[in-house]
Amino acid sequence: MERPSNVFVFETPEQLALAAVERLVDYSNELRDTTEGFSVALAGGNTPRRVYELLATERFKNRVEWSQVHLFFGDERCVPPEHPDSNYAMAYEALISKVPIPAKNVHRMIGESNPNEGALEYENELRTFFAGLTWPRFDLVLLGMGEDGHTASLFPDSAALKEMSRWVVATRNEQSRQERITLTVPVFNHARRTMVLVTGKKKAQRLKEVLRRQPGSGQLPVQAITPINGMLEWLVDADAASLL
Ligand code: 6PG
Numbered sequence: 252m253e254r255p256s257n258v259f260v261f262e263t264p265e266q267l268a269l270a271a272v273e274r275l276v277d278y279s280n281e282l283r284d285t286t287e288g289f290s291v292a293l294a295g296g297n298t299p300r301r302v303y304e305l306l307a308t309e310r311f312k313n314r315v316e317w318s319q320v321h322l323f324f325g326d327e328r329c330v331p332p333e334h335p336d337s338n339y340a341m342a343y344e345a346l347i348s349k350v351p352i353p354a355k356n357v358h359r360m361i362g363e364s365n366p367n368e369g370a371l372e373y374e375n376e377l378r379t380f381f382a383g384l385t386w387p388r389f390d391l392v393l394l395g396m397g398e399d400g401h402t403a404s405l406f407p408d409s410a411a412l413k414e415m416s417r418w419v420v421a422t423r424n425e426q427s428r429q430e431r432i433t434l435t436v437p438v439f440n441h442a443r444r445t446m447v448l449v450t451g452k453k454k455a456q457r458l459k460e461v462l463r464r465q466p467g468s469g470q471l472p473v474q475a476i477t478p479i480n481g482m483l484e485w486l487v488d489a490d491a492a493s494l495l
Contacts, residue, residue, distance in 0.1 A: 255462060258485040260492040264450045267488050268301035271446060275306065275391060276314045278444060282390050288319040292434065294393040295326055295338030298448045303345035317352040325394060326404035327360035329430035337362060366421035366430045373432060374419040386441040387418060394447045400457055400471030404433035412436065412472050436475045443481045447473065450488040458487065459494040
């Protein structure tokens with residue numbers, strides 16, 4: 252299979268994380284003076300953790316104008332913010348607690364209340380931040396991909412995946428029975444730039460299917476990520492790319 256030109260393969264997860272951070276830092280500086288700050292929707296899960304840790308190191312953190320950065324979340328698990336499953340907790344520990352970002356620039360999803368209320372509250376927060384826009388326009392979205400092809404908390408066959416008017420919805424991971432809050436497909440597809448980070452042999456088969464986009468095959472959630480007027484890049488490690 253010929254590898255699409257927006258798929259970048261790195262020998263190791265560490266090299267992938269470094270490349271993601273370099274892109275993020277450069278991009279934040281390019282956009283800093285041209286937009287209302289630099290808005291990023293963070294991914295949860297394990298893969299992005301190293302990206303956040305690297306970004307918080309001396310090597311990178313001084314290259315970012317943190318007062319201009321706004322951190323959002325692509326999805327959240329419905330747990331309190333200090334819970335080990337919380338995406339906010341992971342980002343806080345790896346990044347937010349280590350960089351001089353103003354507290355008001357960190358836009359956390361409220362995972363500890365009723366999921367529908369948490370989703371509505373986050374949608375209102377986004378509508379305030381992206382005032383006047385039909386859809387939010389994140390400068391950068393980071394995403395991961397699960398072994399089943401899910402991304403953010405958009406799971407296969409879920410109603411959330413088909414949502415075309417709300418910006419944020421409550422949903423559930425049917426495997427773990429965990430309640431979630433997630434941004435919707437149109438929100439992701441209005442971003443300026445999106446990076447999907449995929450590592451590990453276990454995801455190799457799914458990645459191959461996703462990138463092959465066989466006609467007639469059911470659409471996997473991550474295949475719904477098709478930016479309308481933005482750039483989509485896949486950053487994958489050699490293990491995940493081993494079947495491409
Ligand atoms: C989450 C996510 C989710 C994640 C994938 C990949 O909150 O779990 O945002 O979509 O990105 O499940 O997760 P890993 O990187 O842990 O494999």
